[in-house]
Amino acid sequence: MALQPRRRAVFVVTALGSFMAALDLSIVNVAFPSLQSSYAQDSRATLAWVITAYSIVFGALLVIGGRTADRLGRRRTFLAGTGVFLLGSLLCGIAPNVPVLVASRVVQAAGAAFLVPASLALLIGAYPPERRTQMVALWGGIGALAVATGPSLGALIVSAGGWRAAFLVNLPVGLAITVVGRRVLTESPRSDASAPDYVGVGMISIALAAVVAALTEGTDWGWTDPRILGAGALALVLGIAFVRRCRTHPQPAIDLTLFRERSFSAANAATLVYAAGFFAMLLGNVLFLTGVWHYSILRAGLAITPGPLVVAVVAGPAGRLAARIGFRPVLVAGGLFFAIGLAWYVLVVGSTPQYLAQWLPGTLVVGLGIGLTFPVLSAAAVSSLPPHRFAVGSAVNQTARQVGGALGIAVLVMLVGTTAGATDSVARFHRLWLFATVTALLSGAVGALIPRPRAALSPAAELREPVAVAATAGD
Numbered sequence: 001m002a003l004q005p006r007r008r009a010v011f012v013v014t015a016l017g018s019f020m021a022a023l024d025l026s027i028v029n030v031a032f033p034s035l036q037s038s039y040a041q042d043s044r045a046t047l048a049w050v051i052t053a054y055s056i057v058f059g060a061l062l063v064i065g066g067r068t069a070d071r072l073g074r075r076r077t078f079l080a081g082t083g084v085f086l087l088g089s090l091l092c093g094i095a096p097n098v099p100v101l102v103a104s105r106v107v108q109a110a111g112a113a114f115l116v117p118a119s120l121a122l123l124i125g126a127y128p129p130e131r132r133t134q135m136v137a138l139w140g141g142i143g144a145l146a147v148a149t150g151p152s153l154g155a156l157i158v159s160a161g162g163w164r165a166a167f168l169v170n171l172p173v174g175l176a177i178t179v180v181g182r183r184v185l186t187e188s189p190r191s192d193a194s195a196p197d198y199v200g201v202g203m204i205s206i207a208l209a210a211v212v213a214a215l216t217e218g219t220d221w222g223w224t225d226p227r228i229l230g231a232g233a234l235a236l237v238l239g240i241a242f243v244r245r246c247r248t249h250p251q252p253a254i255d256l257t258l259f260r261e262r263s264f265s266a267a268n269a270a271t272l273v274y275a276a277g278f279f280a281m282l283l284g285n286v287l288f289l290t291g292v293w294h295y296s297i298l299r300a301g302l303a304i305t306p307g308p309l310v311v312a313v314v315a316g317p318a319g320r321l322a323a324r325i326g327f328r329p330v331l332v333a334g335g336l337f338f339a340i341g342l343a344w345y346v347l348v349v350g351s352t353p354q355y356l357a358q359w360l361p362g363t364l365v366v367g368l369g370i371g372l373t374f375p376v377l378s379a380a381a382v383s384s385l386p387p388h389r390f391a392v393g394s395a396v397n398q399t400a401r402q403v404g405g406a407l408g409i410a411v412l413v414m415l416v417g418t419t420a421g422a423t424d425s426v427a428r429f430h431r432l433w434l435f436a437t438v439t440a441l442l443s444g445a446v447g448a449l450i451p452r453p454r455a456a457l458s459p460a461a462e463l464r465e466p467v468a469v470a471a472t473a474g475d
Contacts, residue, residue: 009184010126011135013177014119015142017082020173021112022142024089025054026150027157027166029283030301033290034163042098045216045413049102051283052212052406054109059402060205061113062395063254067196069118074125074188078118079181085111086174092167108167117395122185151286151308155301200245200253207238208403215410219417258393263327263384263450268400270331270446271377274338275404277439278370280412281342284432285363287416292425293353303355303363310367315375326452327380330372335444338369342437346430351422369440373447380450411435 028051035047069077088108095101120139127135157165214231221228246252259265289300322330344362381397382389415432 006184007126009180011123011139013181013184014078014123015139016173017078017115017119017177018139019142019146020170020177021085021116022146023150023153024108024112024167024170026146026282027154028054029286030151030154030297030304031158031163031166032283032286033297033300034158038163039098043220044416045220046098048216048409048413049212050098050105052216052409053102053209054105054112055279055402055406055409056205056208056212057106057109058113059399059406060201060208060253061110062117062399062402063392064196064198064201065114066117066121066392066395067251068114069121070188071190071195073190074118074121075181075185076187077114078122078185079178081111081113081115081118082174082177082181083111084108085115086171086178087111089167089170089174093164093171121188125186125188149308151301151304153301155298158301159296159298194251196251197245197249197253200242200249203238203242203245204253207235207242208406210235210238212406212410215407216413219414254396254399255392258385258389258396261384264381264393264396266446266449267327267377267381267383268397270443270450271374271381271397272400272404272407273439273446274335274373274377274443275401276408276411277338277342277436277443278374278408279405280408280432281366281436283409284412284416284429284436288349288425288429289359292351292422292429295353303359306360307363307367307370310364311371311374314368314371318372318376319379322376322379327376327383327450328448328452330376331380331447331450332444334369334372334374334376335440335447336369337365338373339437339440339444341366341369342433342440345433346437349426349429351426373443377447380447383450408436408439 032047032051035050036044039047065077065081085108088104088106088111091104091107092101095104123135123139154166157169161168210231214228214235218225218228242253243256246254246256259268285304286300289295289303290297295303318330318334341362341364344365349358349362378394378397382393385393412432415435416428
């Protein structure tokens with residue numbers, strides 16, 4: 001195969017793998033009401049693990065996945081990760097009960113955590129240095145397609161084939177990736193680095209799971225229940241031990257020296273806080289439309305779609321604007337718009353469906369805020385790092401996003417809980433949107449601490465146009 005067609009094929013294969021993994025983050029939100037109908041005997045807290053288990057494992061393994069690709073070979077890791085992801089998808093699609101479904105989601109997340117960083121590394125290796133940043137930006141832009149089409153595409157799939165179809169749809173896509181990938185992808189040299197800290201990954205995963213368990217079950221069990229207190233204590237002990245281990249291990253799960261850069265620390269803190277509100281709102285809106293306004297899954301998916309479409313339109317100009325004037329003003333504005341849209345929900349949305357008057361204005365403003373914030377945070381996180389650390393810095397930022405998302409879903413379960421009547425339901429969702437409003441404002445305040453990037457190191461300063469495309473990823 002000629003060089004240029006092979007490069008295009010590499011781009012298609014790697015970007016499609018990223019699309020598949022990114023889509024699975026959002027499509028399950030639309031499938032959640034169908035899951036509730038299938039497993040009515042299980043509580044919302046139990047079902048929430050279908051989402052949070054994926055976020056925890058995906059976030060915890062991302063950095064390790066990238067290092068494993070360098071150590072064992074990027075092609076091998078990408079294909080193996082795709083295979084594990086497909087196995088998890090199949091197991092999800094045939095899961096007979098919720099525990100098996102959650103375990104299958106863990107398998108799926110593990111595969112995604114290895115295929116995503118390996119796909120990016122393969123893409124970088126296929127192009128000359130002068131084209132790499134542009135292609136990485138385009139690769140990231142494919143994630144925008146997953147985010148923008150997730151609600152409507154997911155609604156169509158779930159409406160046609162039930163929630164199981166949301167997982168089984170990955171099988172033909174993944175098989176195509178595997179077949180073509182074996183033909184066009186070339187293996188990278190193995191590095192002689194020592195094994196990554198898999199023990200550290202296990203520690204932080206258990207710690208995060210303990211926090212999520214305490215938040216999701218605290219309302220039902222009672223906040224002074226020994227199980228809740230034990231989970232909190234376990235999370236604290238393992239969290240401290242994890243930090244200490246990262247300081248001494250030669251290949252730590254997270255390189256703590258990255259956090260010496262103020263931009264990196266502030267951007268990741270803002271990402272974690274923002275993601276908590278964003279993911280809570282994302283699932284909360286689906287539950288509100290289907291549970292309070294009694295929309296069908298298809299109608300709810302279509303009702304949500306204008307927000308992601310605004311994100312896709314706004315994120316490009318936001319990337320160019322951030323490259324020109326700095327991250328701080330864009331992030332502050334994005335946090336404010338996101339908060340205003342959420343506050344609209346709190347002040348205006350009620351139990352009687354009025355989509356055009358009540359819902360649409362809020363979702364458009366929310367989409368504007370997300371478009372200005374989430375993708376720009378990704379660029380801000382690596383803006384102060386040297387080029388050879390962009391990949392690991394980006395992986396840590398994605399980890400912060402997934403951790404924040406898992407915590408946000410846990411807070412959603414705690415705030416919404418089991419409702420009693422339309423009035424109580426609306427009040428509970430108002431509390432959820434108020435929580436997301438606070439996280440949006442707090443994220444903007446933290447984003448204000450990010451200094452203007454040094455031009456020599458800033459990916460935004462290098463790219464201008466490509467960063468605008470990458471900014472649409474939001475994944």
